[in-house]
Amino acid sequence: MSDIRELARRIAGDATGNEQIEVVVVSGTDTNVTAYHGSVEKFTSAMSAGFSIRVLLDGPSGARIGTASTGALDDAAVSEALAQARDNARFATEDEFLAFARPDGVPAPAIDLVSSHFDDLSTANKIEMALELERATRAGDDRIRQVQAATYVDYRSSSVIVSSLGIDVETTETGAYLSVAAIAHHDGENQSGYGLSVGRAGSELSVETAARDAIRRSTEMLGAVKAPSTRTTAVFDSRTASELLAIISTALSGDMVVRGRSFFAGRVGEKVAADAFTLVDDPTDIRHFAASPVDGEGLASRRNALITGGTLNGFVYDTVSARRAGTSSTGNALRGGVAGCRALQLLPGTEDFDAIIRQIGDGIVVRSLRGVHSGVNPISGDFSVGITGRMIRHGQLAEPVREVTIASSLQKMLLDVVAIGNDVEWLPGLAAGQTVAISDITVTGS
Amino acid sequence: MATDLLLDPDVIDAVLAVALAQGADFAEIFVEDTRSTTTTMDQRRVEDLMSNRSRGAGVRIIVGSTTGYAHTADLSLSGLIAAAEAARSVAQRASGGATVVAVGAPQVHAMRALIEPSGVDRSQRIDILRTADDIARSHGGAISQVQLSIADNSRRILVANSRGLLTTDHQVRSRLNVSCVASGDTGMQTGRATLAATAGFELFAPERVAQTAANAARQAITKMSARPAPSGDFPIVLANGFGGVLFHEACGHGLEADAIVKKTSIYTDRVGELVASELVTLVDDGTCDGEWGAIAIDDEGAPASRNVLIENGVLTDYMWDYVRASQEGRESSGNGRRQTYQDLPMVRMTNTFLETRDATPDQIIADTPYGVYVAALGGGQVDTSTGDFVFGMTEAYLIENGEITAPLREANLVGNGPDVLARVDAVANDFAMAPGTCGKWGQQVPVGSGQPTMRLTGMTVGGTAA
The missing domain is CATH 3.30.2290.10 (PmbA/TldD superfamily)
Incomplete structure (x- = not known):
């Protein structure tokens, strides 16, 4: 039993009368090494902790919630936060749907997110790995002129969630990654690309994978031109497809739906995507880097099918959005009192990237997306983003392109999915990635 | 004390x-x-x-x-x-x-x-x-x-x-x-x-x-009542204030000394060269009282200062933090900032803006036969190694025969920094600034961006209309 968990229990136990208290403590350590020009440019070692307290006051027309957080764990800081959360609650509007999670009897999946090899590497090993990553990237191709940063990161992070309603959980996870940003140079032109290797411990990481990825992504863009303006099929690679799924997932949040801010609202049971499109949110799948036994309110994670064979099944909810919608939580509370998808994956198709390119014949491969936050509106569905990528001609990768935008609407893009790859890549972040081809996209270039 | x-x-x-x-x-x-x-x-x-x-x-x-x-x-x-x-x-x-x-x-x-x-x-x-x-x-x-x-x-x-x-x-x-x-x-x-x-x-x-x-x-x-934005290359008139983010993205990040010292910026080794239209005088100034990026000192203790980056189209200097400045044997320009005590400082902008010229906004619009008037911009993103950038139009209109007409749906603009800087062909006298958040390498810091109404001879609009 951790001291932090004891402290959290003590605070939650302070709830009196019409009051409920929920305490979330996230704490951890991390190491970050950046290599540059053959030496260590930056080395950061840190321990951090954050304490967040929510107080709920029951009243005649519903409940009110106030929040306070602090980065310090001393008694004075914690008492101050509790007092502020109580004060904050008194000024909120009573709302009949507000509630904290109650234990719902669903057992948390037995998934272990701590690598037994996490402590295998010494600090010197970690530094050597970052240096080796820079060396391997520079040496891998004559055209690599600069490595902006070659970075090794690992972390161990624990979350404690305790409430006066009987929630009492603690989870711990470890993680590590290598990332490298390379700049390729040829004939006075620069192109950048980054590579990644991800695992639950430093010893699982591959310098070669990260270096190769950065080299390919930077060098393949050399000689990029503006794409011809046209309407064509866009093939998202695993990385950009993962970003696209994350965007779409906003509209699957029960929060957005009950607030009337989703283009999926009122469409459960309808065909919203192509037949091949089956999307699940499954934080119980240990292969996913976003896997976790419990959600942000401490309820058990569970598998939720969101779109099956192109038909919208439903949405993801936390306690409050579920109450507003007249249903129950799907175990999808995120931190900060909102509901959202947690670990998305698409049902794989039968073919890989190369086979899909051959089938498509002519189109454009999307290697990177830019301006996603400004160019995509998950409420209206408007979609217009800048990309870099490769043209596809006669089933083969052709010239690289830049300064190109692609546009459509999210609603239409889902229906226009023409192929989904079998090449699942477990990326860090919200969604796993694989090749996704979407037809009838407006490409604007020259 | x-x-x-x-x-x-x-x-x-x-x-x-x-x-x-x-x-x-x-x-x-x-x-x-x-x-x-x-x-x-x-x-x-x-x-x-x-x-x-x-x-x-x-x-x-x-x-x-x-x-x-x-x-x-x-x-x-x-x-x-x-x-x-x-x-x-x-x-x-x-x-x-x-x-x-x-x-x-x-x-x-x-x-x-x-x-x-x-x-x-x-x-x-x-x-x-x-x-x-x-x-x-x-x-x-x-x-x-x-x-x-x-x-x-x-x-x-x-x-x-x-x-x-x-x-x-x-x-x-x-x-x-x-x-x-x-x-x-x-x-x-x-x-x-x-x-x-x-x-x-x-x-x-x-x-x-x-x-x-x-x-x-x-x-x-x-x-x-907005119609789909057009797709293609059009003259762009940017309303004052919000358009400053264009300079933040199009060249500001490329003028930060970390990208210069590592030679990853297209502006490396180009001080003294003409890098923009002669109408462009670009300044970063942490001392602008009350503006969103205003500070008395940066997060390394250096006093904020006014730094002219581009003067009448000629590149004059970069922005510096302690590490990069000391490598070059000079003083910080007051641009070393960090999100919190948990972060290392790095070179960041403060309030970045384009200086005014003599035209009036009405003249510039009247002088544009066909184009897009951008009244508000959302965020943007840039690749400093190529200068390619993107930003979103959150409120835009068509300009037809020198008049602002139909509202347009949201779409992105794409361009290239050096290219766009050369395409500034009119700058007005109605200066304004707008607040923003810059998220370089995951660290969020408050920044101001500003410019008077201005026109670019052409930029790519990524709409869906033919």
Whole structure:
């Protein structure tokens, strides 16, 4: 039993009368090494902790919630936060749907997110790995002129969630990654690309994978031109497809739906995507880097099918959005009192990237997306983003392109999915990635 | 005095001595105590009141070209010494021993806000949200949803280093966001407006609050009748204020010394060259009183300053932090910033803007036969190695025969920094600035961007209409 968990229990136990208290403590350590020009440019070692307290006051027309957080764990800081959360609650509007999670009897999946090899590497090993990553990237191709940063990161992070309603959980996870940003140079032109290797411990990481990825992504863009303006099929690679799924997932949040801010609202049971499109949110799948036994309110994670064979099944909810919608939580509370998808994956198709390119014949491969936050509106569905990528001609990768935008609407893009790859890549972040081809996209270039 | 300082000078001296003890060229301690509040209202319900306090310190050492860093929320002498020992673990030099540090007399920069947010009652914030909500809804039945937030941030920092510097600042920022959804036969459209400044609660004067709410509502309603944006290359007229983000993205990041020293920026080794239209004079200025990126000192203790980056089209200088400046044997330009004590500082912009010229906005529009008028821009993103950038038009109109006509749906603009700078062919006299958040390498810092109304001869608009 951790001291932090004891402290959290003590605070939650302070709830009196019409009051409920929920305490979330996230704490951890991390190491970050950046290599540059053959030496260590930056080395950061840190321990951090954050304490967040929510107080709920029951009243005649519903409940009110106030929040306070602090980065310090001393008694004075914690008492101050509790007092502020109580004060904050008194000024909120009573709302009949507000509630904290109650234990719902669903057992948390037995998934272990701590690598037994996490402590295998010494600090010197970690530094050597970052240096080796820079060396391997520079040496891998004559055209690599600069490595902006070659970075090794690992972390161990624990979350404690305790409430006066009987929630009492603690989870711990470890993680590590290598990332490298390379700049390729040829004939006075620069192109950048980054590579990644991800695992639950430093010893699982591959310098070669990260270096190769950065080299390919930077060098393949050399000689990029503006794409011809046209309407064509866009093939998202695993990385950009993962970003696209994350965007779409906003509209699957029960929060957005009950607030009337989703283009999926009122469409459960309808065909919203192509037949091949089956999307699940499954934080119980240990292969996913976003896997976790419990959600942000401490309820058990569970598998939720969101779109099956192109038909919208439903949405993801936390306690409050579920109450507003007249249903129950799907175990999808995120931190900060909102509901959202947690670990998305698409049902794989039968073919890989190369086979899909051959089938498509002519189109454009999307290697990177830019301006996603400004160019995509998950409420209206408007979609217009800048990309870099490769043209596809006669089933083969052709010239690289830049300064190109692609546009459509999210609603239409889902229906226009023409192929989904079998090449699942477990990326860090919200969604796993694989090749996704979407037809009838407006490409604007020259 | 000592209580005002966040940390006792004797403790500072002791921690810096430990940081230097294994041989380092430079040691620094950064202490922060930030209190912030956010209050949100959605559909007339006061949904969330949040208070946050972040207090801690970071110790940085520099030895040769290597930086070691550690941070802690424990401000006791033992907590800080542990951080100093962790930070210096990268120092491999044998020359250890007693290093004596004595910081100089503190330079205290007082808060410039008139009303410190912590003294404001919660109900006063809620009153402002209610007022703004009423004003937004008064714009008609099409406004189906109004979401608002009011936030403030009171940030006290102390920076001390082995060169004897001891300096503090108290930065207070306040912000109101209004977001409206208009609903009708054509679906939902959104409008957003922000009122933000480096100021205290005095920012929320009734006329400013009213104007912000009205802007958000008007934008959502206007977009209900918007048609798909065209796709292709068109002349672009950017309204004053919001367009400044173009310069932030199109060339600002490429003028940050970290990208220059690593030769990853297209602007490397180009001081003295013509890099833009002669109408372009670009300035970064942390001293602009009240603007969103205003600071008295940066997060390395260097005083904010006004730095001319491009003058009449000619590149004059870059922006510098301590590490990059000392590598080049010069002084920092006051551009070393960090999000919190948990982050290492890096080169960041403050308030970046284009200087005015003589034209009037009306002349520029009248002089444009066909093009796109961008009244508001969302965020953007740039690749500093190529200069390619993207940003979103959140409110835009067609220009036909020298007049602003139909509203357009949201779309992105793409371009290339050096290319766009050369395409500035008209700049007006109506300067304005707008607040923004810059997220370089995952660290969020407040920045201002500004420009007068201006025209670009062509940029790629990524709409869906033929």
